[in-house]
Amino acid sequence: MTKTAFIAIVGKPNVGKSSLLNKMLGAKVAIVSSKPQTTRTKIMGVLTLEETQLVFTDTPGFHKPHNKLGEYMNNAVGDSIGGTDAALFVVEPYGELNEKELELIKKFKQERLPVILAINKIDMVKEKKELLSRILYLTKSYDFEAVVPVSATEGAGVDELVDEMKKLSVESPHFFPDDTLTDQPERVLAAEIIREKILRLMDKEVPHGIAVSIEKMREREHKEILDVEAVIYCERETHKGMIIGKNGSMLKKISTFARQDLEGFFEIKVNLHTWVKVKDNWRNRDGLIHNFGLD
Numbered sequence: 320m321t322k323t324a325f326i327a328i329v330g331k332p333n334v335g336k337s338s339l340l341n342k343m344l345g346a347k348v349a350i351v352s353s354k355p356q357t358t359r360t361k362i363m364g365v366l367t368l369e370e371t372q373l374v375f376t377d378t379p380g381f382h383k384p385h386n387k388l389g390e391y392m393n394n395a396v397g398d399s400i401g402g403t404d405a406a407l408f409v410v411e412p413y414g415e416l417n418e419k420e421l422e423l424i425k426k427f428k429q430e431r432l433p434v435i436l437a438i439n440k441i442d443m444v445k446e447k448k449e450l451l452s453r454i455l456y457l458t459k460s461y462d463f464e465a466v467v468p469v470s471a472t473e474g475a476g477v478d479e480l481v482d483e484m485k486k487l488s489v490e491s492p493h494f495f496p497d498d499t500l501t502d503q504p505e506r507v508l509a510a511e512i513i514r515e516k517i518l519r520l521m522d523k524e525v526p527h528g529i530a531v532s533i534e535k536m537r538e539r540e541h542k543e544i545l546d547v548e549a550v551i552y553c554e555r556e557t558h559k560g561m562i563i564g565k566n567g568s569m570l571k572k573i574s575t576f577a578r579q580d581l582e583g584f585f586e587i588k589v590n591l592h593t594w595v596k597v598k599d600n601w602r603n604r605d606g607l608i609h610n611f612g613l614d
Contacts, residue, residue, distance in 0.1 A: 320370060320490055321370050321371075321372070321490070321491065321492055321493050322370055322371045322372070322485075322488035322489060322490055322491060323371070323372045323373075323374065323488055323489065323491040323492070323493060323494060324371075324372075324374070324404050324405060324484060324485075324487045324488035324489065325374045325376070325403040325404045325405075326373060326374065326375050326376070326403055326404065326405050326406065326407050326484055326487070327375075327376045327403040327405075327406045327407070328340060328375055328376065328377050328378060328406075328407045328409060329378050329406055329407070329408055329409070329423055330408060330409035330410060330420070330423070331410075331417060331419055331420055334409045334410060334411055334439055334440075335409060335439040335440060335471045335472075336377055336378070336409050337362075337377055338439075338471035338472065339407075339409060339437065339439060339469065339471040339477070340362075340364045340375055340377045341471075342471050342474055342477050343364070343366055343375070343477060343480070343481055344364050344365075344366055344375075344500055344501075346500050347584065348362060348364050348500055348501040348503065348508070362376070362377040362501065362503060363375065363376055363377075363501055363502040363503070364376075364377060364500065364501050365495045365499045365500060365501065365502075366481070367493065367495075367497040367498075367499070368481070368485065371488050372488075372493040372494070372495065373481070373484055373488065374494065374495065375407070403432075404433070404487060404489070405432060405433040405434065405435065405464070405484070405487045406427060406432050406433075406434045406435075407434075407437055407480075407484065408423065408424075408427075408434050408435070408436050408437065408463075409437045409439050410436065410437070410438055410439070410457065411438070411439060411440055412439075412440055412441055412443060412444050412449070412450060412453055412468075413443075413449075416457075416460065421460075424460050424461050427461055428461070433464045433487055434461060434463050434464060435463060435464050435465045435466075435467065435480070435483050435484060435487075436457060436461075436463040436465070436466045436467070437467050437468075437469050437476075437480055438450070438453060438454070438457070438466065438467070438468045438469065439469055439471055440470060440471075440472075441468045441469060441470050441475060441476070442470040442472065442473050442475070444468075450468055454466055454468075464483070464486075464487065465483040465486075467479050467480045467483055505536060505585070506533040506536050508584065509533050509536060509547055509549070509581060510531040510532065510533050510549065511531070512577055512580045512584065513531045513549055513551070513573065513574075513577040513593070514529060514531045515577075515580075516573045516576045516577045516580070517529055517531075517551070517562070517573055519576075520569065520572060520573055520576070521561065521562070521569070528553055528555070528558060529551060529552065529553050529558075529562075530551075530552045530598075531549055531550070531551055531552070532549065532550045532552065533547065533548070533549050534548045534550055535547065536548075538587070543587055543588055544587070544588050544589070544590055545581075545585060545587045545588070545589045545590070546592075547581065547589055547590065547591045547592070548591075548592045548593075549591065549592070549594075550593075550594050550595075550596055551570075551573075551593060551594070551595045551596070552595075552596055552597070553595065553596075553597055553598070554597070554598065554599060558597075559595050559596075562595050563595055570593060570595065573593065574591055574592075574593045577591060577593075578591040
């Protein structure tokens, strides 16, 4: 008898949702950065453990939007909650629940959704009593199916978390082949790998005004080489200069790190070419958001 559960991973920006998804899958399907709002669209990850298939949707961090792209990102969270069997609510070990987290809990109640609470970053917690008081505080807000302290970076508690989610699965055929990891097309994964390197290497507002489009992705005939051509779009000429860097130094660094990750992911030698172009105020332009696949 096969079982399936569709689970939305939700929480505020930068709590480690994508890191947790990657750790559960044992592979990198979502990019990770120390900057908030790294994830822009719904990314599906599939974990098949014998008869049980868990289908995760990694959503953007629920936040106060400042442009149309931000509105699309928040809508993706709401759509995910309404269309799944359960939710994995990821929080940090310290601090009050903010306005957006309380809004998520309100949605859980409206949908009467089974929710598992994952308290991430427990490697930051110095004393056990701090964690216990955190659990007491959080469980007053909702009747969670389970509360699991985890560390996405170190892997602590992740197996226990998966076991709890398996309990939410119901009798059903598997919706994906058992060896599937994600629903993301290869071009999207390649674009996200490049964007991750920009997020990691650059600071402040520039990374959030960036989109990456893969213009060409083709394996050479009779050769183990994958040709990839990518365009990095930014919103201002000044940003373009920063991305390229002095004598092309920053763009070269971005491309080198991206190529290494692409080769590791696709298991083939990669010939990567990148260009930088300006699309003024693209985050507020519906047509461009659609062209970049972010709606």
